[in-house]
Amino acid sequence: MSTGDDHDNDNAVVDPELQRLRDSIDNIDAALVHLLAERFKFTKAVGELKAARGLPPADPAREAQQIARLRAFAESAKLDPDFAEKFLSFIVREVIRHHEAAGST
């Protein structure tokens, strides 16, 4: 019975408290990735709608509203507001990259 469910042969046994925290992080990451997938469906639809209506791709007033809103949420959730803003920029850069890739085909 030396090759059962124990993990001694491939990995060090993880501290149970560390494992508990990692399990929670993994659950949150699964939720984040699925929400991002959903978000990209909406931004793709926005891109298509703007193209169909002849609207400009960028909207600085809208973006300023989004930043202010997310910074406020971050503050109330005790998350660094600068990080929330950086996070939004990261996502928006990816959206723009997708739109450009879609536009060039």
Next chain:
Amino acid sequence: MSTGDDHDNDNAVVDPELQRLRDSIDNIDAALVHLLAERFKFTKAVGELKAARGLPPADPAREAQQIARLRAFAESAKLDPDFAEKFLSFIVREVIRHHEAAGST
């Protein structure tokens, strides 16, 4: 009644379909920011636990597992797996930055 609930005086009226999509994006973004706030609580606890146990801050095997798992989720959710991986790197960089900032005080 020229200064009521209409937005004519500050913004162009937004196409209702565009507004509907933006409302969904805003809901998703609120969820994302709140999940990120929760995630940082867990990574902070991981950092403290590792420091208390004398464990090394980085764990390449764990990180490889996280990347593989998120790429698989992304694929099944029709999100670009490369983006999911970049997203995780972005978050992990921020976690490291926080740990370093915490360690230097």
